[in-house]
Amino acid sequence: xxxxxxxxxxxxxxxxxxxxxxxxxxxxxxxxxxxxxxxxxxxxxxxxxxxxxxxxxxxxxxxxxxxxxxxxxxxxxxxxxxxxxxxxxxxxxxxxxxxxxxxxxxxxxxxxxxxxxxxxxxxxxxxxxxxxxxxxxxxxxxxxxxxxxxxxxxxxxxxxxxxxxxxxxxxxxxxxxxxxxxxxxxxxxxxxxxxxxxxxxxxxxxxxxxxxxxxxxxxxxxxxxxxxxxxxxxxxxxxxxxxxxxxxxxxxxxxxxxxxxxxxxxxxxxxxxxxxxxxxxxxxxxxxxxxxxxxxxxxxxxxxxxxxxxxxxxxxxxxxxxxxxxxxxxxxxxxxxxxxxxxxxxxxxxxxxxxxxxxxxxxxxxxxxxxxxxxxxxxxxxxxxxxxxxxxxxxxxxxxxxxxxxxxxxxxxxxxxxxxxxxxxxxxxxxxxxxxxxxxxxxxxxxxxxxxxxxxxxxxxxxxx
Numbered sequence: 001x002x003x004x005x006x007x008x009x010x011x012x013x014x015x016x017x018x019x020x021x022x023x024x025x026x027x028x029x030x031x032x033x034x035x036x037x038x039x040x041x042x043x044x045x046x047x048x049x050x051x052x053x054x055x056x057x058x059x060x061x062x063x064x065x066x067x068x069x070x071x072x073x074x075x076x077x078x079x080x081x082x083x084x085x086x087x088x089x090x091x092x093x094x095x096x097x098x099x100x101x102x103x104x105x106x107x108x109x110x111x112x113x114x115x116x117x118x119x120x121x122x123x124x125x126x127x128x129x130x131x132x133x134x135x136x137x138x139x140x141x142x143x144x145x146x147x148x149x150x151x152x153x154x155x156x157x158x159x160x161x162x163x164x165x166x167x168x169x170x171x172x173x174x175x176x177x178x179x180x181x182x183x184x185x186x187x188x189x190x191x192x193x194x195x196x197x198x199x200x201x202x203x204x205x206x207x208x209x210x211x212x213x214x215x216x217x218x219x220x221x222x223x224x225x226x227x228x229x230x231x232x233x234x235x236x237x238x239x240x241x242x243x244x245x246x247x248x249x250x251x252x253x254x255x256x257x258x259x260x261x262x263x264x265x266x267x268x269x270x271x272x273x274x275x276x277x278x279x280x281x282x283x284x285x286x287x288x289x290x291x292x293x294x295x296x297x298x299x300x301x302x303x304x305x306x307x308x309x310x311x312x313x314x315x316x317x318x319x320x321x322x323x324x325x326x327x328x329x330x331x332x333x334x335x336x337x338x339x340x341x342x343x344x345x346x347x348x349x350x351x352x353x354x355x356x357x358x359x360x361x362x363x364x365x366x367x368x369x370x371x372x373x374x375x376x377x378x379x380x381x382x383x384x385x386x387x388x389x390x391x392x393x394x395x396x397x398x399x400x401x402x403x404x405x406x407x408x409x410x411x412x413x414x415x416x417x418x419x420x421x422x423x424x425x426x427x428x429x430x431x432x433x434x435x436x437x438x439x440x441x442x443x444x445x446x447x448x449x450x451x452x453x454x455x456x457x458x459x460x461x462x463x464x465x
Contacts, residue, residue, distance in 0.1 A: 001082045004062075006089040006231040007204075009073060013061040021063060023076035028054040028065060028254070033246040054224075054254055066228065067120065067235065068257045090233035093208040095143035096183045099168035102133055105273060107263050112137040114261035115236050121260035122215055122237040122252065126449070127411025128274050128389075129263065131238040132159065135211050136166045142234055144208030145183045149226070151217055152188070153358065154365075158387065159186040159213070174203070181206055189222050200229070209234035212256060216242050216404060219251035227255055240411055241404035265414070265449045274414045277423040279446050281439070281458045284310060288432040297434055298398050302334035307430075311397055312341050314426060319347045319374035323393040323421065327377045328409060330398040335377040338397070342375050349375035380405075389417035395426045401438035406445035414449075 001017055004010040030052045038046055056064045065073065077084045104112065111123045111134045125131050139146045148159055156175045163171040163184050172182030175191050179199055185207070195203065210230050215237025217223055227235070237256040243249050253259065268274040286307045288300050301307060311327070315338070318325045329335050332353040342349035350364045350373050367373045369388055394413050400406065413423035425446075429439045 001077060002085050002087060003073065004087045004089055005067065005070075006091075008067055008228050009065045009070060010058070011063040011065075016063050017077075017080065017082055019080045020073075020076045020082055023079060024055060024063075024065060024069075024072065025053075027072050027076065028069060030054075030248065030251065033248065052248070052251070054251070064228075066224070066255050068254045071258070072254070089231065091205065091208050091231040092233050093145050093206070096145055097143065098140040098183075100137060100140040100166065101168060102137070102166050104133060104137055105130070107268070107271075107273075108134050108137065111261040111263070112141065116141050116234075118257065118260040119233060120235040120257035122239065122242065122256055122258070124239060124242050124259055124262040126263070126265040126268060126274065126414070127240045127408060128415035129240075129268055131213070131240070132162045133166065135213075135236065135238055136162065138234075138236065139184065139209055139211070140167060142209060144232070144234060145206060146185070146209040146211060146234075147203065147207040147230070147232070148184065148186045149189055149192070149210065149212045149223070150186060151190075151214060154361070155213060156186050156188060157362065179203075189217075189226060192226055193222055204230060207232050210236075212237045213239075215239045215256055216244055216249070216252060219244060219246075219248040219255070224251070224255050241407050243404050245402040245404065265411070266451050269414070269450075273416065275416050275420060275423055276450065277410060277413045277425055278457070279410075279425045279427060279450070281427050281429055282310075282314075283458065284428050284430050286430045288430060288435075290433055292432070292434075294399070294434055297432055298330045301398060301430055301435075302329065302331045308338065308341065311338060311395065311428075312345060314395060315342050315349070315375050316345050316347050318393045319349075323374070324368070324371070324388070324390045325375045325393040325395065326388065326391055326412065327375065327395045327397050329377065329379060330400065332379055334397070335379055339375070339377040342377070347375050348373050349377065352376055352378040354379060387415065388412065389415040390420065391415070392421045392423045393426070394423070396428060396442075398428075399430065399435045399438045401441040403441065403445040403448070406442045407449050410446060410449050 002015045032049055032052050035048045035050045054066050058064050074084060108130055115123055115138045123134055150156055153175055156173060160171050167184060169183055172180045172185035174185060174187035177191060179195060210232040216239045235256060242252060265274060269276045284307050286301060286304050288297055315325055327338060332355050335353050336351045339349045339351035352364050368376045391413055410425055413425060427442060429435060
């Protein structure tokens, strides 16, 4: 059975073997969590598909499956006694002689070597471990023009700065509806998906290496579709949290390749590369109607005056003690109100949300990083890719449960910084079944990062009012 390897694995029509395909179809079909979340009575009328299929046929009737599914293909063929021969048509470009202006730590060298050796795959490193350093070192070693895929404009700016500093080249950018290509180009998934065909064809042929940052998002339909059209030989992903709350983590490996390197936070804490953190639980004493679903519950909690007074006292106390404080909330209006209350109380504070104008957003982050602000009240915009090494206090102001998100948030505190005080996360818990259950799930995430023996300390509401 001959298989063409380019942006995908392609089995020509004349090479298709029904017995092999049956096994592939069973292995590459997944229940769609979005479908299962819908009420049973509505499922037959929905446009949401019941299954996610990672196989398709192209115009030539070739069977097409993701490139990361090569092990699945080999296994299916072996079970059927079918030998597999690969026709490698992956894109390799003329070499680029990059500078590399950074000294890697031992584990970063190991991660870089694993990516280069395996050609495709994912590296899992905790927040603050230097994922960008690993990626840029790998790009420099393979000497290929590289496309770096991200999902926010804030991440574009961070990568542009790192490419300039570490590789000594001026990066291109595909973002905000504009496209400028260079040897290293940083692109948002949204903009690259909207490119017209001629421009996208030039992107396909321009790069021999593709990297997806925060690659746990590689399971999304948009990311899968884009990667299925990029034939670069080297295909890598990096993330701190490969697990997905929807259970579709396996789609990540089938798209980008298996995890080829992983190091746990505890190992980096023990080696002194990350700063350990403590967790303190605050029982707010706020009672909510037990019949409320999650969304209305968060709405009610963010409007509770006594609870917001507790948050203000906590923010002011920590800011007055000289700490850099990040407050994370699930509501834009709540972040804005908390920042306004803190300002009236004499605290240097600002809000950072999706409603914050793009030009202002960068200035707010720069002021917080420089120590000109003591408190930043933010929404999920700050969950990924926000690098604030001086951060010493994190307040989880509204309930949330997803393990990957909680691990990302805790990781924000653990980046090393000269003279940094021992970091502390405040986890607010309210009297409601959903809030209590989600707190238990967050504890599991804290223990996954800090060690199985972590025991958060508990404070009553009265101690903070």
